[in-house]
Amino acid sequence: MSDSAPVLTIDGPGGAGKGTISRLVAARLGWHLLDSGALYRLTALAAVKHEVPLDDEPALARIAASLDVVFLAEGESATVLLEGQDATTAIRTEQVGDAASRVAALPAVRQALLQRQRDFRKAPGLVADGRDMGTVVFTDAPLKIFLTASAEERARRRHLQLREAGVDASLSSLLKEIQARDARDMQRSVAPLKPAIDAITLDTTRLTIPEVVDRLTELLTERGLASAT
Numbered sequence: 001m002s003d004s005a006p007v008l009t010i011d012g013p014g015g016a017g018k019g020t021i022s023r024l025v026a027a028r029l030g031w032h033l034l035d036s037g038a039l040y041r042l043t044a045l046a047a048v049k050h051e052v053p054l055d056d057e058p059a060l061a062r063i064a065a066s067l068d069v070v071f072l073a074e075g076e077s078a079t080v081l082l083e084g085q086d087a088t089t090a091i092r093t094e095q096v097g098d099a100a101s102r103v104a105a106l107p108a109v110r111q112a113l114l115q116r117q118r119d120f121r122k123a124p125g126l127v128a129d130g131r132d133m134g135t136v137v138f139t140d141a142p143l144k145i146f147l148t149a150s151a152e153e154r155a156r157r158r159h160l161q162l163r164e165a166g167v168d169a170s171l172s173s174l175l176k177e178i179q180a181r182d183a184r185d186m187q188r189s190v191a192p193l194k195p196a197i198d199a200i201t202l203d204t205t206r207l208t209i210p211e212v213v214d215r216l217t218e219l220l221t222e223r224g225l226a227s228a229t
C-alpha cells in the first residue's frame with residue numbers, strides 16, 4: 001500500500017543543504033524524491049505568468065490546485081515542465097523564491113497542494129524535502145530530520161552557488177534576503193517552519209555534504225528503514 005511506504009522528512013530553512021542532501025539520500029536508497037519547495041515556486045511562477053496578484057488568495061489556490069506540472073526525472077538533473085514548458089531554471093531565481101515564500105503563507109494555497117504532495121509517497125520510499133513535511137504533510141513519517149545551518153553560512157553557500165552559475169550577487173544582500181525569508185517562514189500562522197516534536201535536528205554549519213548523507217543513512221539503518229550498504 002502506498003500509504004505505508006516509509007518517508008524520510010527533511011525540513012529546515014533555505015540554504016541548509018536540504019535539496020542536495022535529499023537528492024543524494026534518495027539516489028543512494030533508490031527512493032522517490034519530493035521537492036515541495038518546487039511546487040510553491042511553480043505556483044508563484046504560474047501566478048506571475050497569468051498576471052495573478054500575489055495576494056489574491058482564492059485565485060492563487062485555484063492555480064495551485066490545477067497546476068500543470070511534470071517532473072521529468074528525479075535526482076540530479078530533474079527537469080520541471082510548467083504548462084508544457086521547461087521551468088527548471090526559471091523557478092530557481094531569487095525573485096521566484098521570494099514570491100514562493102509569499103504565496104506559501106496563504107492557507108488556501110497550502111491546502112490545495114497537500115494531496116499532490118502526499119501522492120509522491122510510493123514504495124520503496126520517499127525523501128520529502130520542505131518546511132512542513134514532518135509537521136503537516138507526513139506526520140507519521142518514521143524518520144524526521146530538521147536540517148539547520150547559521151544564516152551566515154547559508155548566505156555564503158548561496159553566494160558560492162550563484163557565482164558558479166555566473167551570477168554576481170552581494171553577500172550582505174543575500175544574508176538579508178535569507179533572514180527575511182526565515183522570518184516570514186517561521187512567523188506565518190499556517191504551517192510555520194519549526195522542527196516536529198519528534199524530529200532530530202542536525203546543524204550542518206560545520207559538516208560536509210557526504211558527512212550529512214552518511215549520518216542520515218546511519219539513522220535510517222538504525223531504524224530498520226534501509227539496509228547498511
Ligand code: C5P
Nearest residue numbers: 014036037038040100101104130131132
Ligand atoms: O525550499 P525552497 O527555497 O524551494 O522553497 C521556496 C519557498 O516555498 C520557501 O521560502 C517557503 O516559503 C515555501 N515552502 C513552504 N513549505 C514547503 C516548502 C517550501 O512553505 N514545504
